[in-house]
Amino acid sequence: MERRFEAELKQLKASILSMGGFVEQAIEKATHALTARDRKELELVHALETKINEKHIEIDNTCLEVLARLSPVAADLRLILAIIKINTDLERMGDQAVNVSYNAEHYLEDREVTVRIDLPKMSELVREMVRDSLDAFLNEDTVLAQEVLGRDDAVDELKNKAFEILVPYMKQNPNNIEAALDLLLIARNLERMADHATNIAEDVIFACTGEDVRHGVGHTTS
């Protein structure tokens, strides 16, 4: 059983990492299309989402099989449950990347918004959170996972700043409200993605330590 579990786990970890790579690329393409004003990149987001969804179903099925065949307990069980949850968060991030791409497509039909919103920085921070939360998962590195949790505030601040710039802009440029609204919704999507990366980091901590850091409690299960 031990060796079979290790082999399945190795395969699951590889699948999660590959899915995470697709998510990172989807975020990158969806936001880069905005600054490059390149619709072609948006088509790639949809292709990436298809790959993300395929991995999602594959990973979920493998986890179900592992639980049914090997009945893992303790740390091994926590790890499989963490993978099931991480899988869900990555899939939802794929949905959010598609939402960004719809808003970006709508934005590119309109006149440019003339104030600068640091969406590239937000996009970069979110991608780093995805990468590092998954590195933390791969290496069972709770220090890195904790560090990822702390970075959520930086993304929230950038989103708040985007609102502070865009709302007055909308008041002064009512004819360009739709384009500004697109950017505002994209900032919100990116913030939501950072929340998902935070959830992943919490799941990594739970898988490694059995400690529940959600909802601000330090609850330990046996």
Added chain:
Amino acid sequence: MERRFEAELKQLKASILSMGGFVEQAIEKATHALTARDRKELELVHALETKINEKHIEIDNTCLEVLARLSPVAADLRLILAIIKINTDLERMGDQAVNVSYNAEHYLEDREVTVRIDLPKMSELVREMVRDSLDAFLNEDTVLAQEVLGRDDAVDELKNKAFEILVPYMKQNPNNIEAALDLLLIARNLERMADHATNIAEDVIFACTGEDVRHGVGHTTS
């Protein structure tokens, strides 16, 4: 084993239903506060979210224990995995209700938006989706679960309609942009909640039939 599993399952189902009740109330309070212009109701949303978070941790721990002690397989295993996922979706709906309450609080500080947005209808539809998806779960009723899936479009339509009314309103009333934006974001939060209810309905179908109806595929696992 059989009888112990049945007892645990009964307890878990009761907990999920009680959590769903809190979620429904949170949605109701957060949206009713808007039409009643009553801040007091918004405080209740935070109290409800605390209860939702407590249930979330309790249910997750019970599922972990059941998997570790009883190693369920086949339909029983699918049911436990469905509970873990439903639990996550309900908890995220609680977060969304809190987001609605923040936007509602901000809205109530401003002048009223003079166009009518049917947020009460959206709120009602979403609460029905939560109630029916959980009824479907309780009674293992895949027909009702399928029916819930079909209702997502009605919520999307109401959200689109809200945008179609609010964007021109913002253009004509640039001084009331912030209040209109609050309503627009609330419409989006409600749409997101409907997505979570849809996820729950999908999980019910998977638990009952082993059939994966996510991502538009009909994939069956053994």
